[in-house]
Amino acid sequence: MSSCFHTFWAKRSFVVGGLALTMAVCVLVAGWRSYRAAEEATLEEFNQRQLVLAREAAIAIELHIETLAGHLGQMADGLGAFDEIGEDPKRTLEEWYEVLRPYGVLAVAVTDGGGDVVESVPSSSLLSEAFEPSKGLLEVGESFRSELRVGVHQAGDGGLKSGRIMVSAPIRREADVPESSAGLIVGLFRPERVIDRLIAPAHFYRRGDAFLIDHHSRVLWSPDSSLVDKLLSRRSIGMDGFEKTVMSMTRGEAGTASCEYFCFDGDERTYGSEVEEKLIAFAPIKVGQQLWSVGVWSPKRDAQRLLAVVYRRQVLFVLLAILVIALGSGWALASAAETNRQLDMKVAQRTRELKESHDRLVKVCDSVDANVHVADMDSYEVLFANQRVRETCGDIVGRRCWEVMRTGQDGPCDCCRRLEGASGCGEAMVAGKQELYDESTGHWYETRSRVIEWVDGRKVRLEVGIDVTERKAAEQLLQQRQDELMRMSRLKSMGEMATGLAHEINQPLFAIGNYAEGCLRRLATGVVLAEELRPIMEAIAVAAERAGQTIMGIKRFVGREAAQCRRVDANEVVRETMQLIGTAVEQKKVSVELRLAKELPFVFGDATQMEQVVLNLVQNGLEAMEGMVVGERVLTIETADAVGGQVEITVQDSGASIGENIKRRLFEPFTTTKQKGMGMGLAISRSIIEAHGGQLVFMEGEKMRKAFRIRLPRDGDGCEHND
Amino acid sequence: MAVSITIEPIVFIVDDDEAVSESLMWLVESVGLKGKAYLSADDYLAEYNPQNPGCLVLDVCMAGTGGLELLERLAAEEEAVPVIIMTAYGDMATGVRAMKGGAVDVIPKPFSRQGLLDCIKKAVVQDASNREERRKLRAFASRFESLTQRERQVFEGIVRGRHYKAIANDLCLSTKTVEYHRTKVMSKMDVDSVASLVRIAVALGAAQDNPGVATR
Secondary structure, three states, rough: HHHHHHHHHHHHHHHHHHHHHHHHHHHHHHHHHHHHHHHHHHHHHHHHHHHHHHHHHHHHHHHHHHHHHHHHHHHHHHHHHHHHOOEEEEEEEEHHHHHHHHHEEEEEEOOOOOEEEEEEEEOOOOOEEOOOOOOHHHHOOOOOOOOHHHEEOOOOOOOOOEEEEEEEEEEOOOOOOOOOOOEEEEEEEEEEHHHHOOOOOOOOOOOOOEEEOOOEEEEEEOOOHHHHOOOOOOOOOOOHHHHHHHHHHHOOOOOOEEEEEEEEEEOOEEEEEEEEEEEEEEEEEEEOOEEEEEEEEEEEHHHHHHHHHHHHHHHHHHHHHHHHHHHHHHHHHHHHHHHHHHHHHEEEEHHHHHHHHHHHHHHHHHHOOOEEEEOOOOOOOOEEEEHHHHHHOOOOOOOEHHHEEEEOOOOOHHHHHHOOOOOOOOOOOOEEEEEEEEOOOOOEEEEEEEEEEEOOOOEEEEEEEEEEEHHHHHHHHHHHHHHHHHHHHHHHHHHHHHHHHHHHHHHHHHHHHHHHHHHHHHHHOOOOOOHHHHHHHHHHHHHHHHHHHHHHHHHHHOOOOOOEHHHHHHHHHHHHHHHHHHHHHOOOOEEEEOOOOOOOOOEEEEHHHHHHHHHHHHHHHHHHHOOOOHHHHHEEEEEEEEEOOOEEEEEEEOOOOOHHHHHOOOOOOOOOOOOOEEEEEEEHHHHHHOOOOEEEEEEEEEHHHHEEEEEOOOOOOOOOOOO | HHHHHHHEEEEEEEOHHHHHHHHHHHHHHOOEEEEEEEEOOHHHHHHOOOOOOOOEEEOOOOOOHHHHHHHHHHHHOOOOOOEEEEEEOOHHHHHHHHHHHOOOOOEOOOOOHHHHHHHHHHHHHHHHHHHHHHHHHHHHHHHHOOHHHHHHHHHHHHOOOOOOOHHHHHOOHHHHHOOOOOOOOHHHHOOOOHHHHHHHHHHHHHHHHHHOOEEE
């Protein structure tokens, strides 16, 4: 559960990282696009502002020229009314000059009909000039007198380096002759004055400049003095964009454009190699019949400088966004990293625990006082062996178990074959037990095998071998002791029965004595018949035989004879026993009920030992009934041909039942309810019966009476008991 | 009395071991006594007749009714024969119980036949004398029964050795009357001396005090 959780967090760190990266890229792209859009918008705005500026300049220049022309027209009309220029033209000109000076007028002159300057103010500035109709602004050939003209004064000397704008008005006379002219009144002014006044204050970009061209693409004024007097369209300076712009301007269009332009160094008066990008806005100016144009240009860097502000804002925003993303993803990654760290710690801890657990297991396996190994079921390859196995057999992992652990075998052990068969039948777990003698070490091992599922899922056999040499020795010793005890017990029984046995022997001897004495007395008196004596003699013989039999029985019972196995009739065993103990039965006033089966199969074993067992059971029964009313003391001995080829001898008494705690360890040595008993009887009896391959069990018989049942196989599986 | 003399004494033998009982009978008969063997106490009780004189030889260890039980039963009988108990060797406890129970002899097995036979003879003789004693006692008792109330009182006074005057004083009688009663008592009791009268009184008293037990 927690591992799932941590896996989720571990995955989430990648997800967060990826998301953060994607978001950062998006923000960057959006920032870039936004920057591009802002740049375009900024340039557009820049252009529009220049355009507005250019239009304003154009309108201003138009108005200026109109105003100037108006004044000059009034002046000309004034002069014509006087009819004679020569009356005092100089004074009139001076007056008008004072009026027109604030409009930037440099000079005012009056020409005669031929175009020669008659008078000018300031004096002599234009006196040498001739304003011919065929030259300059009069070149169009229109009516000299009737129209206001605006032209360009191209005279190069007199310190005039740039073009002057010349406005002229005809002086009309009364009898106006169309072809003849009284003359012109001419006003000259510098276009930069106009521009300075109208454009420069409004032009807030430091490097923005305006230039003025006439309809012949002639530059009337320019901050770049190299352009002045140049016919821009014909005397191209080699810039396509600029030429196109000039063409558009010449056509009287308004608009904006971007062009490249070689930088002009004003001091050196040369064009440099550096190309400057300019943004140009232009607007037409209608001057009389002519179309002039005013252009405002600025280096693109200005726009870009403006753009820098926008750019900084954008960058700031982008950085802020990235910072937020970075912080967010950083937090997420940090938490993920923390989770990872915890996971790593957990993994490390688990690994440590696992290793400790493994070490513990190995330690336990190595320390356990047994040979433990695991072998594959099919290949017999040893998969695991503990310390003890390694000590005795070397490093046997990977080798076949029967080769290294069993000497002198050319195949797997029988038990393994059996296990194989069993596991082949689909039984999951089969355990086997075996005792083995290792000749090389002289040790006995009790091995227990079990089929288990190995860590990789295959079926393997786990074998645990315990060194039971000591136990074996102890068992042998115990067996010897038990045999000895058995003999002792028999002797003890003998002692207990001594009185009864003495009685049993005395009875016939006593009878014999009586008979003999009777005979002797009769013989002494002489009145005795042979016929009378015969039955007496026979009775003597019977009694003597009886005494002899009793003594034989005792001898057999006490004597330490080897077990003499032969076919034994269980009924006979019971009868013999009852003969031995008959006296005690009588003494204790117990009624004995014998239910002996007819045609009982033989059992194989030692009759004396069996008699001993039955005797022991009968004695126990008798003692158990001691405290009872005489009439209720009933002992039943039954023999039966039981199912399963077994012969049963059941000894049942009517005595009080035994306690539960005694019942549980009834057959253990030194368990007794008697005051003087050793508690060996039942233990010895059971060992005898088991040595005969039978069983001795306690059971509740009829009416809850106590019963001991001996079961003996019809044909005992050998008589292993050798005492 | 003539009857009791004519009946021959019988030695009753009770032992569950047939060989023993038969051989004992054989032995007893060899000395001229009549024997009768039983294999259990119950058999004996079934044929029990108090009129039969003789003695009983009884084995203690028997299945069913034991020897000692039979002994107790017989002790309650007035006319029972003397009992000789046979015990196993060394069984002192049984011997003591038997003696307390009234057995005339306890002989442990094995024993000498002569000893046994002597015991039997002695017991038979004793039984005969016991029967004679009991017969006499019964006669005294019947005579005593014939005494009147006043005669009995006088009898008691005489036996206690009181003077006639003292008896007369006790009974508020005259000396003469007491004398008369004495004469009657002496006559009825068939005695000729006060000494004999006292003897009878002692015998009767013993019998009355402990009626079921025969005097040995």
